[in-house]
Amino acid sequence: MRSWTIEEWRRPGPTARQRRSDLWTGFAVAAVAVFSLFLLRSTGYYHSDHAPAIPEQIFWAVVTTLPLAWRRRFPDVVAVVISVCFIIAQVRFSQEQMITTYALFAAIYTLGAWGPDRQRARIVRLVIIAVMFAWLTVSYALYRDIIAVSTSDASGELPQFWSAIFVGYLQNVVYFGFTYLMGDAAWHSVWRRHQLEEQAAELRAAQEAAAGRAVLDERVRIARELHDVVAHHVSVMGIQASACRRALTKDPEKAVTALTAIEHGARTAVDELRRMLGALRASTPVAVEGPGAGIDRIEEIADRAREAGLEVHFGTYGEPAALPDSLSQAAYRIVQESVTNTLKHAQAGTLDIRVRYLAGELELDVADDGRGGTGAGSSGMGLIGMRERVTVHDGTLEAGRRSTGGFRVRVRLPYSSTVGSTA
Structure with missing residues (x-):
């Protein structure tokens, strides 16, 4: 005009x-x-x-x-x-x-x-x-x-x-x-x-343009959440189903364990979907991510990866700091997506998950010894979601093949040591 x-x-x-x-x-x-x-x-x-x-x-x-x-x-x-x-x-x-x-x-x-x-x-x-x-x-x-x-x-x-x-x-x-x-x-x-x-x-x-951008941002956010939440559980369920099929006649006890893990993953995925759909139907803004999805639950991701058949090494280093809820949830989703990519594409046998509390920074390091990489290239939906989360928190993301083989995702997210979690 x-x-x-x-x-x-x-x-x-x-x-x-x-x-x-x-x-x-x-x-x-x-x-x-x-x-x-x-x-x-x-x-x-x-x-x-x-x-x-x-x-x-x-x-x-x-x-x-x-x-x-x-x-x-x-x-x-x-x-x-x-x-x-x-x-x-x-x-x-x-x-x-x-x-x-x-x-x-x-x-x-x-x-x-x-x-x-x-x-x-x-x-x-x-x-x-x-x-x-x-x-x-x-x-x-x-x-x-x-x-x-x-x-x-x-x-x-x-x-x-x-x-x-x-x-x-x-x-x-x-x-x-x-x-x-x-x-x-x-x-x-x-x-x-x-x-x-x-x-x-x-x-x-300007209001119409902002409303249009808000709708687009919301659609992207929903797509990212669906990918991060559902894809992870479905990938684990797929690997467990494959293990169950192979062990059904040879090792029935192991097959039962795999079926139990599949049942747990299915229920968790349904609960996550129900929570997100409830947030979408709500007349007032509702946070899609619940308080349970935080950095303190990253070890559960490692446990599910072990149940899927990977040899997982998990470690937390440094003095844990109180993090804002948004940063804690972003860390959880980044590790979750990295593990999902490993399960879906890497054909890995070993997975290494490290959480480091540095001076004013949270470092997340997820590496595997697989051959498939992300399976989606640098433009994969998972990496896009990770980049968006990292950008929101002014962090840095490194993702690529390792010289010794396998794929590695390393993220650094700055935080203030004076800010505590409200969870």
């Missing part, structure tokens, strides 16, 4: 309703001007021996006010036309000078409030005002004798003639200055409303 500057912005034209309103206003003001003309003639205001016939005075009253019917559609043209007709009417001594004066002010105001080109609107208004003051000066010079006669009964302390001229200038400065400033104020009010509407539209667009 383009952001307009105050000089570049163009106010939208009048609506159909506003144009109809202006049309009726123009005709109404013209009718009032004609009525005012007859009233002024009857009271003797602005009477002059040089006044034209009544039809011409009606003509000047109409042409000076009727253009208001198009004041918002063509504000600059209307202002110029009314100004020219106003001066000509005064030159011709038309007696209607009250309503036509208001029409002139309305035209100048409308140009300030609705002029599409701000620079042109400013210039046209200043030129009109300058011409009006020039005409005022000329009229004072041409009709000095009339002014002197009209002020002959004055009783003030200042010179009569110059006081009358000063009053005339002062009135016009106030009238024209007020009209000019009010027009600008109206235009700026609409400009500020336009800015607020633009900002509101940008805010709505």
Whole structure:
């Protein structure tokens, strides 16, 4: 969305309703001007021996006010036309000078409030005002004798003639200055409303984009959790089922052990699925990961790997520190996914899991002696999930084949020693 500057912005034209309103206003003001003309003639205001016939005075009253019917559609043209007709009417001594004066002010105001080109609107208004003051000066010079006669009964302390001229200038400065400033104020009010509407539209667009990103992030998170939680248990169950099939006739006791492990894994997977689906159905945000999935349960992962037939070496080194729940859960899931990859793809016989508490860092080291690696390359879903978890906690991830054979995942997650677990 383009952001307009105050000089570049163009106010939208009048609506159909506003144009109809202006049309009726123009005709109404013209009718009032004609009525005012007859009233002024009857009271003797602005009477002059040089006044034209009544039809011409009606003509000047109409042409000076009727253009208001198009004041918002063509504000600059209307202002110029009314100004020219106003001066000509005064030159011709038309007696209607009250309503036509208001029409002139309305035209100048409308140009300030609705002029599409701000620079042109400013210039046209200043030129009109300058011409009006020039005409005022000329009229004072041409009709000095009339002014002197009209002020002959004055009783003030200042010179009569110059006081009358000063009053005339002062009135016009106030009238024209007020009209000019009010027009600008109206235009700026609409400009500020336009800015607020633009900002509101940008805010709505940003909210929609944020909502879309949130939905996408949630889908990615759900996919990662399903992969981490379910894939691990299903992989273990698959290996146990294979071991059970081989031992069913030769070693029934071992087959029973494998079936027990399969049963336990299936129940655990179903429980995890039920918990995640419950969180998705909840009307309020619910943490998908329960408090049980933490670093203190990593040894259970090692036990399940042993049950699957691997020789597992597990060790915790350093002084265990209290970790934030999110970091503890991330560590658990990273080790879980690493072991899952080993079970699914590595064809390994030995698995080494080490948890090290370093100075301000938690190191997770999972290595196997297999030949298959991750089975998914660097773009595998498991490694993507691990990278996402590591990135959230500003950690580092190293994953790749070892020179001595096998695959290794090493993760370092920084933590503050002053932060304790809320579990």
